[in-house]
Structures are given as structure tokens and as C-alpha cells.
Amino acid sequence: MIEFDNVSMRFGDLSVLEHLTLTLDERRVAVVGANGSGKSTFARLLNGLITPTEGTVKIDGLSTKADARAIRRKVGFVFQNPDNQIVYPLVEEDIAFGLKNLKLPKAEIATRVDAVLARYGMETLRQRSAHLLSGGQKQMLAISSVLVMEPDYVVFDEPTTLLDLRNKRRVAKAIAALPQTAIVVSHDLDFLTDFERVLVFEAGQIVCDAPPSQALPFYRNLMAAEDMGNV
């Protein structure tokens, strides 16, 4: 369970989130909103990449501030650009990176890397150079490198933005099949229709919190209304 208790986030003078209080216990939560509305800030608060200026964020009762290390293990994070999160030149080396940080024995690392590669159909890529993979393969590698850590929650910040349609589908399918709780920030509204709950951000506020059947039309209208105002 994710709990935001009166959370505010400021960067210097800029206030990005204001007095946010909410509880999430759905398995699929989507976050949508205009550029700069605070989605990434919200996402980064979830695994303690940043900690709130005010208030507390708790995941299963653990505070992102006080229990930073436990939170990192509990909450995985997948970024928009896989190029900026792949650390090692070879696919299998990169997947092993997080496990090495946990100082796991070599044999266990190997078993877990094998399992993840098999699960995501990447056995044939295991010894390929990461920079020679396609965009979709790179994003699947980035996702695998996070999932191998067996987090309970996975936060995705625009995981499909840089991908073509086929790869968007592939990644969306992989996310849909996850046993974990997933919180997905996305501009690809088509992939959010099966989610349980959608948060619509606007200027640091949640202006709609509803299932996709209501929230997605609301968001489309919101964007269209702003369009009209700007002509």
C-alpha cells in the first residue's frame, strides 16, 4: 500500500506538488497529465529518489525518508530512456548489476539472471552489446534489470514514449503481465484502458482520480479545453 500524507514538494521557489494526501492499493495505477504537471516528481517520490519537502510517503508502512535502503529494494524504477539506465556493456552483465549491489553469491546471481532472460524471451541476446539492441529491446533490458531485483512495486516513468508502435505494445504487454503492483506514468492513453485507477495531474494537483472510463475522457477534455483557450 502506498500512502501520501500531506506531501508537498518544492524545488527552491518552485512548488511542484502541494499538500497531496492519497492512498493507493490498486495493482495498476496510471498517472497522466501535461508536460511539467508534476508526474515525474510524483513518481520519483515513490522510491525515494527524492524525498518530500513536507509530509511523508510510506510504502507498506516504510517511510521513503527513514527507510531509504529498504524502499529501494521494494520499489523498482524504470525510466523513459533506456540508454540512460543501462550500466554495463553486455546484456547479462547489466542485468546482474543490481544483484551484485546486493552482494549476492555468484551462483544465485547467475540463476536469477537466467530466469529473467528466459521469462522475457531474451536468452539469445544475453551476450549482445547493449548499444547494438533496438529501442524496444533496450527498454525490455532496462525493465528486466529492474525486475531481476524482485521488487514488490515497479514505477514506470513514460516507458513507451521513445518506442515504435510494435514495441509500445510489447512493453505494455510485459507491464500488464507483471505480478507486481505497477504505477505507470504515460502519455500513451490507449495502454491505460485496462488499469484500475488513473490519476490526472494538472499543475501539481490531482484534478481527477477515477477509473480509466472516466479519467481518460476527462483528461482528453482538459487538454482540448486548454487548446481552445490558447488559440
Next chain:
Amino acid sequence: MFEICLSRITWLHRLPAGFKLLVLAFTGAAVFLTNDPRILGGFIGFAALLPLSAWLPLAPIVKQITPAATLIAALATFHIVVGDPVSAFLVTARLGTVILLAVALTLTTRVSAMVDALEYCFTPLKYIGINPAKTGLTLSLAIRFIPVLFTMVTEIREAQKARGLEGSLFAVVMPLLVRTLRMADDLAEAISARGYDGN
């Protein structure tokens, strides 16, 4: 650059990474400690035979030594032009030895294995305030991001060409700088999100 060949595992692959690094380091020092053309001839012969003896594929070797070979050829030509063929041989043998060995090493050794070996070598450095794990990570990141940077430069140059700015160095360096800094920020976050805390 830094391609590794894993299509066929040879005896060179099986040697421990630390041992290979040591051989490279010692040979690299040794070739500069002698001026005897016969000894240097022996060194370059050894360096050339090593990849051959393991039947490493020639194509990636040629690809990797070509840039350096051009440089060596230029240096050697210079020495020959100024009438010093012995120096031409010495410089070819010295640099050639180091480069051939380096290529044999990178073609048969995983970056993670090299980093582990180096981290081990760096362990004593922790007493003078250098973190061996961080040094190792820095090294693997440098290797991983060289091709990424090359791609970036190509992309930016194409974009600037499309805008008719191909002559401007500034128009390439500025966006490159901005993108590199952003990438570094993202990367730092991604690394800590994956549980890295520098120990």
C-alpha cells in the same frame, strides 16, 4: 570499440581477467624499457601470434586496430623520412605490441570481469581515500558510454546539417554538452534506483 567476441570460447577467454591485465601492464612497461630491436621484434611477434594462436576472428581485430595502425604508420613514415628507419621500427614494435595485446584482451574478456579484477587491484587504495568499487563502476560506465556518445554526436551533427549548421562546432558542442549532462543526471538516478550505494 570494445566489442567482445563470444561466438567461440578460446583458451584466451578462459584465462583470468586479472592475469591478462597484468600481462598487458607488464608488457606495456617492458617495451618502453628496452631499445633493442631484437627484443622488441620478439615482443611484437608474441603479440601478433597470441590472437592467431587462439584463432580469434580477424575481422574485429582488423576493425579495432585500424585507427591505431594509421597513427603508427604516420609515425613510422615520419621517422623514415627523416632518415631513421631504426626508430621507425622501434615505434611500430612498441605501439603495435601494446595495441595487439589490448585488442586480444578486450576481444576475450568481459567488462565486468575486468572491472572485478581492477577493483581487486585497487583494494589497497581505500587506505588513501579512493573507493575501489566506485573506481570500477566509473570504468565500466566509461566503456559502456563511449558508443552512446558516438551515436549522440552523429545524431546532433545530422540534425545541425539539416538546419544548415554543419560548419559550426558550437552548434554540435552545445547540444552535446546539454545532453551529456542530462544523461549523467538520469544515469546517477538510475544507478541509485538499482540499489547502488558505492560500497
